[in-house]
Amino acid sequence: MTTGTEQVVEAEIETAEAGKNESFDGAIADTDKNESTTEHHHGPAKGISRWFFTTNHKDIGSMYLWFSLTMFMVGGCMALMIRTELFQPGLQFIQPDFFNQMTTMHGLIMVFGAVMPAFVGLANWMIPMMVGAPDMALPRLNNWSFWILPFAFSIMLMTLFMEGGGPNFGWTFYAPLSTTFAPPSVTYFIFAVHMMGISSIMGAINVIVTILNMRAPGMNMMKLPLFVWTWLITAFLLILVMPVLAGVVTMMLMDIHFGTSFFSAAGGGDPVLFQHIFWFFGHPEVYIMILPAFGIVSEIIPTFARKKLFGYSSMVYATSSIAFLSFIVWAHHMFTVGLPLAGELFFMFATMLIAVPTGVKVFNWVATMFRGSMTFETPMLFALAFVVLFSIGGFSGLMLAIAPADFQYHDTYFVVAHFHYVLVPGSIFSIMAATYYWLPKWTGNYYNEKMGKIHFWLSFIGINITFFPMHFVGLAGMPRRVPDYALQFADFNAVATVGAFLFGFSQLLFIYNVVCCIRKKNQASKQVWEGAHGLEWTLPSPAPYHSFTKPPKVD
Amino acid sequence: MTMKLLNSAKNILSFSQLKLVMLLLFAIPSAHADWQLNMREGVTEISRTIYSLHMTIFWICVVIAAVVFGIMLYSVIYHRKSRGAKVQNFHENVYVEIAWTVIPMVILIGMAAPATGTLKKMYDQSDSEIHIQVTGYQWKWRYQYLEQDVDFFSSLATPLAQINNQEPKTENYLLEVDNPLVLPIGKKVRFLITSNDVIHSWWVPDFAVKKDAIPGFINESWAIPAEIGIYRGQCAELCGKDHGFMPIVVEVKSQVDYEAWLAGQKLAQIEKAKSAEKRWTLDELMVTGKEVYTKSCAACHQASGEGIPGVFPALKGSSIVQGDPAAHISIVLSGKSGTAMQAFRDQLSAVELAAVITYERNAWGDALGDIISPSQIAKMKQ
Numbered sequence: 001m002t003t004g005t006e007q008v009v010e011a012e013i014e015t016a017e018a019g020k021n022e023s024f025d026g027a028i029a030d031t032d033k034n035e036s037t038t039e040h041h042h043g044p045a046k047g048i049s050r051w052f053f054t055t056n057h058k059d060i061g062s063m064y065l066w067f068s069l070t071m072f073m074v075g076g077c078m079a080l081m082i083r084t085e086l087f088q089p090g091l092q093f094i095q096p097d098f099f100n101q102m103t104t105m106h107g108l109i110m111v112f113g114a115v116m117p118a119f120v121g122l123a124n125w126m127i128p129m130m131v132g133a134p135d136m137a138l139p140r141l142n143n144w145s146f147w148i149l150p151f152a153f154s155i156m157l158m159t160l161f162m163e164g165g166g167p168n169f170g171w172t173f174y175a176p177l178s179t180t181f182a183p184p185s186v187t188y189f190i191f192a193v194h195m196m197g198i199s200s201i202m203g204a205i206n207v208i209v210t211i212l213n214m215r216a217p218g219m220n221m222m223k224l225p226l227f228v229w230t231w232l233i234t235a236f237l238l239i240l241v242m243p244v245l246a247g248v249v250t251m252m253l254m255d256i257h258f259g260t261s262f263f264s265a266a267g268g269g270d271p272v273l274f275q276h277i278f279w280f281f282g283h284p285e286v287y288i289m290i291l292p293a294f295g296i297v298s299e300i301i302p303t304f305a306r307k308k309l310f311g312y313s314s315m316v317y318a319t320s321s322i323a324f325l326s327f328i329v330w331a332h333h334m335f336t337v338g339l340p341l342a343g344e345l346f347f348m349f350a351t352m353l354i355a356v357p358t359g360v361k362v363f364n365w366v367a368t369m370f371r372g373s374m375t376f377e378t379p380m381l382f383a384l385a386f387v388v389l390f391s392i393g394g395f396s397g398l399m400l401a402i403a404p405a406d407f408q409y410h411d412t413y414f415v416v417a418h419f420h421y422v423l424v425p426g427s428i429f430s431i432m433a434a435t436y437y438w439l440p441k442w443t444g445n446y447y448n449e450k451m452g453k454i455h456f457w458l459s460f461i462g463i464n465i466t467f468f469p470m471h472f473v474g475l476a477g478m479p480r481r482v483p484d485y486a487l488q489f490a491d492f493n494a495v496a497t498v499g500a501f502l503f504g505f506s507q508l509l510f511i512y513n514v515v516c517c518i519r520k521k522n523q524a525s526k527q528v529w530e531g532a533h534g535l536e537w538t539l540p541s542p543a544p545y546h547s548f549t550k551p552p553k554v555d
Numbered sequence: 556m557t558m559k560l561l562n563s564a565k566n567i568l569s570f571s572q573l574k575l576v577m578l579l580l581f582a583i584p585s586a587h588a589d590w591q592l593n594m595r596e597g598v599t600e601i602s603r604t605i606y607s608l609h610m611t612i613f614w615i616c617v618v619i620a621a622v623v624f625g626i627m628l629y630s631v632i633y634h635r636k637s638r639g640a641k642v643q644n645f646h647e648n649v650y651v652e653i654a655w656t657v658i659p660m661v662i663l664i665g666m667a668a669p670a671t672g673t674l675k676k677m678y679d680q681s682d683s684e685i686h687i688q689v690t691g692y693q694w695k696w697r698y699q700y701l702e703q704d705v706d707f708f709s710s711l712a713t714p715l716a717q718i719n720n721q722e723p724k725t726e727n728y729l730l731e732v733d734n735p736l737v738l739p740i741g742k743k744v745r746f747l748i749t750s751n752d753v754i755h756s757w758w759v760p761d762f763a764v765k766k767d768a769i770p771g772f773i774n775e776s777w778a779i780p781a782e783i784g785i786y787r788g789q790c791a792e793l794c795g796k797d798h799g800f801m802p803i804v805v806e807v808k809s810q811v812d813y814e815a816w817l818a819g820q821k822l823a824q825i826e827k828a829k830s831a832e833k834r835w836t837l838d839e840l841m842v843t844g845k846e847v848y849t850k851s852c853a854a855c856h857q858a859s860g861e862g863i864p865g866v867f868p869a870l871k872g873s874s875i876v877q878g879d880p881a882a883h884i885s886i887v888l889s890g891k892s893g894t895a896m897q898a899f900r901d902q903l904s905a906v907e908l909a910a911v912i913t914y915e916r917n918a919w920g921d922a923l924g925d926i927i928s929p930s931q932i933a934k935m936k937q
Contacts (some may be wrong), residue, residue, distance in 0.1 A: 164865025265771020482799030
């Protein structure tokens, strides 16, 4: 505890000292050594090299967000291919092996290429502005952690065109299907995962260092905006679990190429070991994809309810306990592998326990709205949909936690419905909410509110038509990851496909709106939203290239 | 407002037209489809207990959802700025916060108790009367009755033409097999579940039995089927290309019928052994060989023998197929470990093996004229 306080004090002294010098030369000098360091209010470099060599948190944040959007569209096209094949029973459109490649790639791209980079992009843009810093603490590392990603994903997507095709063993890549039984391209997949892991770890280090050291004077930990808090916790999760992922893919590599038998029973290994290691990474990973979303929603709801967030400190504690619990529930993904009874019980109880802090968060959001003075701009609509639909995903999660019932739910479309409810209207909606919420601050222009609302309603209707019927086919007995299905599942699958196309194509509206917002001048005010609070709203719109060159005062 | 909308809707579409559109929308996929919404109750005591657990937790969730979303909806309607709602600035209340931490805890404990009881029952393997080893293969199941000398493979019976939409799909499309697992009613059957290659998962929803089939491990599960009937399930764990095409069919019969079936199985095995001694012509072998090839080999090596480049090797023009018959027989008998090429030694009879190897050596224009006889196989099997 003492070290924590000392760190905070130290950080405060540091920022205060930096304040005396009236600039953060240390952080800025990196961006442009050729220019005189006395000139602080310079803009970005010109031309393409701006993007290659930039160390600016806003440039890097934008690149992360555009990258994420690109991957979202790529992964989305794969989802539409899957849904097209599943529109009717029988094989019409793609063959089973390619279908498996699509489900695998769709999952990997959406998790590692769309959701995670989007949150890192938001962190890059917002954390320095929210804590009153000029930039991220480690700007060169920041550049590198972004630029690894396009290469990692190029390698991964390249595998689709290799002989034998791309990874076809599901995004969870269970051994031995992903080792000795895998197509040769699995080695490229392993390499790509390593690169993504390096990128994530560096991004996480940067976030932690920035938050702990670069807060404006007076901003103690319990004054941090919740988005910053949730990202701080997320960053710790990333640092703790990404090496585990790296470990497991390295073990796969050894099994494939160097004659080891970590996961091969024939050589004395253990295929279940793979699942334990994978889910020890995988479960915290799903919280990595939702905790920043909690933070975003906790920023947006108070703004549009014009009321302070209910239970700030309980939100911080709830997030921390969710993060802690995420490390002791991994085997609830493995209730059917033949765990001993004691194991089943422990993981069932621990999993059910997560409902408590998650419930606290939802209750806090609802209490924030209660007796507020609400308006319903696009970010608020997405945030409200988040609360409702994420809760539905939470409820199905609670059902899945009941181990005996899980024997019926496991590996069916009920699970698919569950995790899409927490990921699409959960993570993805929060990212869209955040984009609409902060877009005027980023670009200096208001987006088209009417178009935003239409985008929201189409997305909302689309995803419910897509994913709600999946609960039904799952309970009725349709396994996941099948390219074809029995006739009794046909109707709901057809409905889901229609919904998927509606959701998919309505995203074009989002892209159009964002592009228009960047191009057209519809000058946004400094405050942007009437009820907004926080340091980012004290900066002009668009925010200056170096955010806070003088540390702001926080009461 | 609503009336106006309805009226305009009427102008665009008359009700009967609307009905037609709806019918068209939902009738397209198939005539057999239904709109089953919920889990099946199943036919064992455990499956019924699980069903009631499922319904209990479902209704608990519905009630919590109604309360939480109700309050939220109330706020959305009444506490909006456009209605002139004034902000009440409260942002903390220790009692409320304790309450909504403790109440969910109590509900959870209430839910955990029956779940624990059920789980304990599911883990109680004692007093099993029949033991069946279930082995997953890419992409079929093998059933070995450990007390009896009965051992057979069970694979998809739906013809490829139905899957490829060349023939109309029949009622049990993708849920039918050539040799179903047969069980007697009312006996405690213990399943010992394992795998030959990758991880599969043996799932019969009506028994609430789902256990992963893991190479190198033997998992246990059990059921006491309480009703005569046919129960259908599927592999639940992604196991490669044809994961969606390895169903499970269980026929529960009366004790008498079950015993008759057992006797029939044993008789069939004797006949199989006899047919190996017969002299087979090339044409006969080619006919049988094509059948066996379609069932056991075509999934990977393809009907054309061309395989899938980079995943499954081609047989057409392969050096093994064109080379020494002994090497060809050996790889079919023993497989290639760490790949989808399984050992067919126990899966196919000597006749079937001889036929399929003969077929492979003569189909696709290789026409070596080789005849592999069942007796040759029988010799190499030893």
